[in-house]
């Protein structure tokens with residue numbers, strides 16, 4: 001494809017994204033999200049741009065999820081928190097948008113959430129990823145089997161769904177992971193996550209994923225977002241998903257997808273049919 005043809009094709013995808021948002025059935029619409037996130041992250045006058053990128057990501061995810069609601073039946077119900085007793089990892093933009101919501105709630109001294117969070121987080125801090133994954137310890141944001149911060153919950157949680165409660169119980173009680181996931185949820189999560197990684201990479205930011213509780217504890221410290229934006233390695237003591245050997249499989253495919261998005265979003269040549277294996 002010539003440069004002019006590529007430019008025209010990209011223009012079409014960006015218009016499509018502008019009209020209807022991202023759709024996993026039309027993967028190149030993701031170029032629109034990558035460009036929006038890059039614009040937010042590049043705005044150096046905005047001291048809250050990391051968290052703003054996270055908030056925008058969730059908006060796009062939720063719009064997309066609404067469009068596909070009901071496409072595949074799920075067993076998930078409010079008050080069923082088995083999947084909230086394992087390792088959850090989170091990227092920096094997501095941590096800061098979550099920290100914002102937590103700080104808002106901490107303004108109310110009568111709310112016991114602050115003490116509950118600190119106690120639960122201290123109980124999981126310093127565990128290895130494997131211990132966190134298999135220890136059946138509740139997420140510090142879980143309260144009465146429901147997420148206390150449903151709206152700013154991480155992308156990992158947003159995209160996680162099961163079609164079988166018995167399989168979830170098997171995982172919770174016996175560490176046997178045969179949980180079937182709806183394909184549409186997996187596609188939405190992988191694509192949007194890849195879009196975030198592409199935008200962070202294009203703007204020179206850290207793409208690492210950190211253990212949720214400890215990362216949130218760090219992000220709640222004074223001026224955390226400003227320090228992170230200034231290049232301070234504030235999350236370095238937090239367990240990172242990249243260290244998990246079980247994640248090696250699939251990382252290469254994911255990196256390929258990220259590279260396609262980085263190139264395609266700005267009109268560079270991409271391999272033929274790069275979405276193969278990612279569409280539901």
Ligand code: SF4
Pocket residue numbers: 083084085088139140141142143146147148149150153154157
């Ligand atoms: S953030 Fe919310 S949804 Fe995610 S594991 Fe914690 S309690 Fe569950």
